[in-house]
Amino acid sequence: MAHIxxxxxxxxxSGKSTTSMHVATALVRMGHRVGALDLDLRQRTFGRYIENRLAxxxxxxxxxxxxxxxxxxxxxxxxxxxxENVYDHRLSTVVAALEPVSDFILIDCPGSHTRLSQVxxxxxxxxxxxxxxxxxxFDLLARIEPESGKILGPSVYSEMVWSARQLRAQAGLKPIDWIVLRNRLGAQQMHNKAKMGEALASLARRIGFRVAPGFSERVIFRELFPRGLTLLDLKDVGVGNLNLSNVAARQELxxxxxxxxxxxVTADF
Known part of the structure; x- marks a missing residue:
């Protein structure tokens, strides 16, 4: 079975498509077979990213x-x-086709609540x-009391993940390993950054996810998309000397x- x-x-x-493209490409570069799906049927940013790469x-x-x-x-x-729901059928059909030929299937979901995303x-x-x-x-994960910062309860997205976990448990499947990435982190230790860290750590213990650093805010991500490139491709396209920002971004990946x-999987790439 492919790992999904x-x-x-x-x-x-929030950086979903950038994250999807870089994780998928990193896995392929390590020799893994990776299937890819974009469930944002309107914008298709992840799909367009891969099309740009092929072009x-x-x-x-x-x-x-x-x-x-x-x-x-x-x-x-x-x-x-x-x-049977038509979207369930479409998704299950393509996943069934990818599973025999994939070690991993990476699915990029839309930035909205849809039936496809739920499934x-x-x-x-x-x-x-x-x-x-x-x-x-953060408000998508939990509601907080503005003065004290106390977590009042899970919000809409966390509740959707909880429902997905229940469905997997009922089907006898292993639990979801949920990782929340802190993207666009500022370089400086600001008060808001520290408060976000405390809130995420508290919520992680409460509803069961792991917190990991993602990508800092960098201009290069906007420059890579039109050619479908990732941070791992720079030397292949003739960028001989990476600047400090590019080196740091590769380390983040x-x-x-x-x-x-x-x-x-090891991070050897």
Whole structure:
């Protein structure tokens, strides 16, 4: 069975597609077979990222490691079983096709609550939730008392993950390993940064996730997307001397892959 990695958060702009592309490409570079799905059927940022990569390689005569990206197949509603949801059918069909040829299947979810996202979370062996280091994003995980910072209770996204965990337990599947990534961390030790760290640590113990550092705010991520490149491709496309920011970003990716604790994976790339 392929190990399924879901990248999810119901808020846009948290770095889901950047995280998805870098994790998927890192795994391929380490020799793993990686299937890839984008469940944001409208924006398709992850899918467009991979399409950009293939187009750039074709135009430059390059061969760069790339995940096996698949579109969700269309479904003939007349062939559905009684009561079967069409989106469930489309997702299960493509996952079944990828499983025999993949060590990992990475699924990027939309920044909104959809049926596809719900089902994908119930399939997750590993769940990665990128989170901007802001209490605006934190509000998707939990509600807090503004003066004391006391956690009042889980919020909408945490409740959805809890439902997915219950479905997996009922099916006899192993628990989801949930990692929350603190993305766009500032370099300085600011008061808000410290308070976010305390709040996440408290919530992690309460609802069961691990906290890991993600990617700092860097211009290079915006520059890589049009060519479909990742931090790991820079030397392959002629960037001989990496600047300090690029070196630091590559180390962040190594640390992230190591922290995911995926089966059979080391951060050697």
């Amino acid at each position: 990695i879901v990248v999810g958060n119901e808020k846009g702009g 750039f390689c074709a135009s430059q005569g390059l061969t760069l490691p790339c995940p096996d990206y698949r579109e969700l197949p269309e479904a003939d509603t007349e062939t559905l079983k009684p009561g 994908a979370h119930s399939l997750a062996d590993t769940l990665i939730t990128p989170l901007n280091d802001s209490f605006i994003d 190594r640390d992230l892959v190591k922290e995911l604790r995926l089966p059979g």
